Structure formats: structure tokens, C-alpha cells
Amino acid sequence: MFLLLLAYLDLVSAIRFAWPSPDVLHTPSYAFLAELAPLWVWAVLWAGVGALCLVQAFVKRDAIAFGFAAALKFLWAAIYLIAWALDEVPQAYVTVTFWAFAALVVHVISTWPEIPKGDQ
Template identity: 55%
Template sequence: MVPLLCCVRRRIGIRGEFLLALALLDFVNAYRLTWPSPETSMTPTGQFLAALAPLPVWGAVWAAVGGLCLVQAFAAHDRWAFAAASALKVGWALLHAAAWLWGVPQAWWSVVIWLGFARVVHTIAKVPEATTPSLPNER
């Protein structure tokens, strides 16, 4: 690994790496919702979400959580990012559950995916950051 990447990885740790991955996921979903393709806008799920709030509003929510994850990936305390990321995934699953109950046939699948992913976020949030002793030549 490049020395700079080693330093960054040591600084942010495994939890920070995971928050960076969450930030990427959240920013991509924010982009998809803020500037939806015509196909996305016409799906039953897209129409259901747009009936509750314009899709760019949903995109802004995802972008805000992604931004929090990005910032707190480099912070000493990251609990707010993990809480927001987990809550967003649970909320998104609940929205899809409502869509499924409203008659969107495949929305149940999104419920399973997002709840499963929220569980992973919650599990990683409880894992303490690993500490490794520094080698004599790294001081």
C-alpha cells in the first residue's frame, strides 16, 4: 500500500473506512434521487416516493447523511454518523414497507435489503476501533 494510504487508513481506522463506504452509497443514492432518470421516475416505487415528497427532497436527505458520514469518518467521535446512517436505512425500509402495503408489488424486496443493511451498520457501530501498537521505527 502507498505510504500515504497507510497513514490515512491508520488515522481513520476500520470504522472510518466503513463510514467512507456509507458516504459513497448515500451520495450515489442522493444523485439518483435528485436527478432521476425518466425510467426511475416512472417506476411504481418512484411514483410512490414522489407522492410523499419530491424526489430531490429525498436526495437531499441522503446527501445530508452522506456528508455526515464523510465528515465523521475523520473524526474521533463518529456515533452521530452511525446513528444517522442506520436510521436512514431503517426509514427507507419503512417507506418501502408502506409502498408495499399501498400496492407496489416488489417493494417488499427493498424492505429486506435496507433492513439487512441497517443491521450491518448497527453492528459495525458497536465494534470498537482496533488499536495496534506502533513499531519502534514508526515513532
């Protein structure tokens, strides 16, 4: 179930990069991300991880999806940490905190044992 929630989060993130609102294109966050890579690259990255989470939500061995989901969120925290350190994105430490926390939650949940089918 948690992987389905991660799939939703990641696919929505992919959509916001694939079809960004004109209002956000000139924000410091989008400008910084676009300097690092075209927005379509970010869309593909988020969509790929979202699709992986969606597929692996229905299989027993789901460690790969959890690993990629946590890694992407750690990457996002690191990108915003750099943006904050370079003073490119004002108050990016808030975004760093959110994504680092999200990555840690994904990592912790990935270590939980599966509930046996009969106990659900």
C-alpha cells in the first residue's frame, strides 16, 4: 500500500515537471532545477521511479522500488541543500527538511517485515 502512495507522489511530481504551469516556470526553484537539467529530464526521473513503485507494489520483493524511492527523495533534498548553500532558492532549507524526512520515512518503512497474507 505504501508503494502505491509513493507511486502517486512521484507520478504527480513527474506531471508538474512535464507540464509546468507558466506561473511557476520563473520561480527560483524551477529556474535552479532547469539550470541543472531540462525539466523533461526531471519528469522522466520522477515518472520512472513512480512507475517502478506502482509495479513493485504488487510483487513480494519490493526492495528495488523502496531503494529508488528513498534515493530520489535524498537526491531532491541534496539538490535543494545545494540551492540553499548557493543562495539560489530562498528558504530552501524547508524543502531540504521535507524531502530528507520523506526519504528517511521511506527507508524506515522499507525495513519493516511484510505482514503475512493470513494476518491482514
